[in-house]
Amino acid sequence: MVRILLLRKNLPMTHAIDYIQIQLASPKEISRWSQRMLPNNEIVGNITKADTINYRTFKPERDGLFCERIFGSIVNNECSCGKTRRRKSMPIQIPLSVSGSEGSGTSQTAEESTGYVCPTCGVEPTDAKVRRYRMGCIRLRKPVAHLWYFRNTPNVLSVLLNISAVQTDQLLHFDTYTPSSPNVMNYFLHGGTEWFIEGWDSCHTMFGQSSPNTVERFRDDGFTVEDEDKDIEAVWNMDAWTQGEHQHTKTGFPVDISTITNCGAEAAHFLLSQLDLPFMERMLSTRLRQKVRLYTNKLRKKQYLGKYDDEDEEKIIIKVLKLTRQGQRNRGLTGKIKKLAKRLHYVRLLARKELRPEWMVVTIFPVLPPDLRPMIQMSSGRFAASDLNDLYRRLIYRKIRFDKFCSLFDAQFLPDLLIRHDLCLLQEAADAIIDNGRLDKPAQRPNKSVFKSLTAIIEGKHGRFRQNLLGKRVDYSGRSVIVVGPKLRLHQCGLPREMALELFHPFIIQALLEHNVVRNIRAAKNMIQKRSQKVWDILERVVYAHPLLLNRAPTLHRLGIQAFEPILLSGRAIQLHPLVCPAFNADFDGDQMAVHIPLSLEAQAEARLLMLATHNWLSPATGEPSIVPSQDMILGFYYLTAQRPALPLTQDMDTKRVPTSSVFKVFQSFERALQRYALGAIKLHDLVWVKAQYPADVQDPRPIEGRVHPTGQTTLIYDAGVTESWPKAPLPTQVSLARTSSTDPVFGLVPQVHSGAWNTSYLRTTPGRLIFNSLIYENLFL
Template sequence: MNDLLDFEALKVTIASPEQIRAWSFGEVTKPETINYRTLKPEKDGLFAENIFGPTKDYECYCGKYKRIRYRGVICDKCGVEVTQSKVRRERMGHINLAAPVAHNWYVKGAPSKLSLTLDLSLKNLEAVIYFASYLAVDVDTKLQTQAYEKLEKDLAAKKSVLQENLNKSIASLETELKKQLAGLKKGSKGQGSEHSELEAADLELTTKQEIQRLRDGVVTAESQLEQIYKAVADLVKSINFMRVLSEDEYLKLYEYGVADFLTVGMGAGGLLEVLKKIDMDKLSASLREEVRKSTGQRHIKATKRLRAVEGMRGSNALPEWMIIQTLPVIPPDLRPMVQLPGGRFATSDLNDLYRRVINRNNRLKRLIDLGAPEIILRNEKRMLQEAVDALIDSNLKTTRRGAGGGHVLRSLSDMLRGKQGRFRQNLLGKRVDYSGRSVIVVGPQLRLDQVGLPREMALEMFKPFVLREVIGRGLAANIKGAKNILEMRPAEVWDILEDVTKGHPVLINRAPTLHRLGIQAFYPVLIALSATPFLAPRDEVKYSKTESPWR
């Protein structure tokens, strides 16, 4: 317990897949919550007792082990550990994703950490993540040069084929012309030579026009080929590591047989391959150099990138941790399911969001095992990405995920953010009664920075501090026990109260608070609750010789 009390700060960093598995008590593989006939949690489901702990204190799922004497025993039949049910507020599970998924906060946050780390625009980054574009994850420069040379050879070969076809067509036309001219000569015997000469001239002219048309067609075709091959060659030359390619561009490379030099990826899986290759120390050094040398917009961009990189280096986080491979499942008591009087159930929105993730993940696993076509797998991976996005933060989506009837589901981030979130509503904004109201009386013996505070009022005001100290000194094992001790008011409680109030000023507000001097801080001095002696005869208030009603 002392270890829990002795901390100075909390640090929030990205969790690695290994760390998430270390937190977890088991993998959630089924989307079911509870069995609606037995009203017991389904095994390996979102409320499974074999993962998150028993629903009843010291009783396993099947009932083989009951009572505290079996504490710590894991049932060989149902796999449930015999322990307290409160562990269901602490124990986490996990989901092994069939395909990597990008963390929504690091993609669409402002600024986008993934975008800064990879030096990709947010538009291109989202196109890759949601399977609209390809990302070059590896480029072989030697094969790239060979691909460029292959395009030149293919262009020359196609031009040669066009010329050969042209020559054959011209030869065929000339042969046909000769045959027709010979036929005219035979047919013109005994007739006027002028008529045959005119027909021959007409045939020659028609043939020449056809030959010219064919030559013009070849010139046009060669020009078009040159333009097409030049565009493909320019595309080949422009491709480098982490270049984003549209589907049309990649299909064009594939069509012309020059895609061998390039390894592409899509979705978060492609980003994961790239992130694993990044050396954060080298990237930091190069960005520092760029910040020192650049000016204007380049300087601003390099500074932002350096800040993001240094943040990850400072927390010893690896960039690939921004891609989720193992999804944590929060404890079931933090996303409860409650039975209503009519037999219906009210459940947290998180259960619906987790169920959607598990269903899509299981479907993707099954399709991978069946060897489904790539286009189907791609669509399923995109749907899994969208399901995890909705679970983590639905506000960052353009269209929020809803349940039936138009109800918008609250994501994990929605549970934390805003006025109704966990921090402001529950942690910072608890309804407490650690304050008091009283009439101010004169205390001439007090210093200017002191205020007399009745012991009972002080005990109520400093109750959280006293409870913590009671547990810290070993007088009680938990909060409930500490509260029981406070009810009994032993001498140790007053000693603890004396220690706690030292160095803890209280705020005194004098109504009406018209200016800032209406609220001032004073160090409390504990006094006994006292009353005027004139009340003694009627109310039987008795004082000892050492007591004074005016202290």
């Protein structure tokens, strides 16, 4: 069976658990979980009846699935019959789970005891909460295999026994047999001896059937034989199966023909108990190295041997064709090497954790505490029970029938066919408890619905771990669908008013009381329920500058939870800026996000300083920006900044007529240009001249034409602008400058700096670029 380890790193009991690990549990540990000694020295814990409660008294049946002697009393401090109660002076010990180190993983439980047992019903009066953690057990006459280890991926039992998954399933369900007991074989089944010799390969070395000299030679030196058949014969002594002490009939089969001891889970338990894990680890490591070496040699010969002479072959293999680990990994490995590697992996895991492989076969079947599989009486008088109770009852009924059948005959006269049939039913009942959904024919209710097993309870999105333990519902939190909010800033999110009213409900009550709007909490709740205008006004004040945490599942990295400032909106969907979606891996096709409110001042400060969306621009995994425009945003930027091509100028430009030209429109400020665009006087892609409102510089601009007025006014004409400057003193002559090359790029902003008193620059641009420029400055808080 499996056990759950609650591992702590040498911390007091009040600290949180670091992590939970599920691994194999030994039969002794299962007995320690389920069995305990009462104050009258009576050992309880074994469930022998399939009954749950009495249909007349509605009390649990003795030694049943809800027995009070095994699991504790239902009523606090009172026995089953009600004649004995625990006194207040009686000491009671609270159970403590003491976790060991990470390597040992042991757990010890101090049982709760009052030191007194009722002489009438035999129940010890304790607290009812003990029924949440006290376990029981079902002792089986024959073992059953754990479903997780032979009907799962990977199939651990088949890997350890070196047989296929189909053969493992046939072995456990009595479709074939193994020579776990050489004197006991059944000739009614297909040939087990031949199948064992040819199909099990060299697995028999772990069962103690090899000669002592061979084993010692392997442990000391290792094998150097490359031939696989010789390797098997060297490890496996076949003479033990063909000669010597085993007496066979003329047809080659043993005298005894019973299959009870060499079929099913009992045979698997015997084979697994014979595995020597340290020896297997050394043997598999050696064989894996040999296979890899042989494979690489064949690969080298196949690829390079035909190109060189025989005398140069060894030099080439050693020097030129030496393969590294990465080269072997890239070239791939054969199926046998992968099989050996997988087997070695599981052997090492079992050896490192000090676990035995035979623990995968269960002889003591644990039973969950009754409060974790309750039976509740409804208002109509009928009972609603957990599916596990029905599955446990099936196992107990089949166990009782098998025990009764075995008690009717001596061991040597048991009907083999009927015994195998009952053991198959017992294995199927145990499989249904562990994982009913994985069976070919799962256990069903009378209405053909499938029972919910242990695996279905704990696995998946709605399982115990992800929904109840890791994904608990949290106060001051909500959930809704996200939609795009392009008008939001990066650090803002749109929050529905109804959701905000529920999330900030205590804050609103406190604000109403502080502002003397109401006198008590009841009046404040009534006002909130009526949705008066004062409530909405106070909600605006409460929500203002209060950060929120948005989380989208699954939270794979720290950017899965970020802080935002809420903006109250009508509707029921959360609005989110599209640029923060890549960090959440979210889109707007129906994704949902959770909202959490940091309550304390420390949490609010941490959310604002560390978790705000504008503070998480870089991905922690790659260091690349996570807020990057894409798709429709880039297309919109291109369309906004595009310009309609202008006609070439064929005549000289008069500086006084350029600003008032009929071809281009001139504006004295950005605002006037945008205003004319809003009125429809100009279009988005029209070229306009706008007076620059700030100084700027471009390296080495060469004008098309330059003119100097006798008054000292200098005019420089560029492809994309005109610059005029007035010096402090007038110049005597007029100078004209012409550009000699027409291959210069077109500048969108071309200023000219002179030593004059002031400069004036005109820019040739489009209304779309003005809009883009203003948006950038607004969002950068400039």
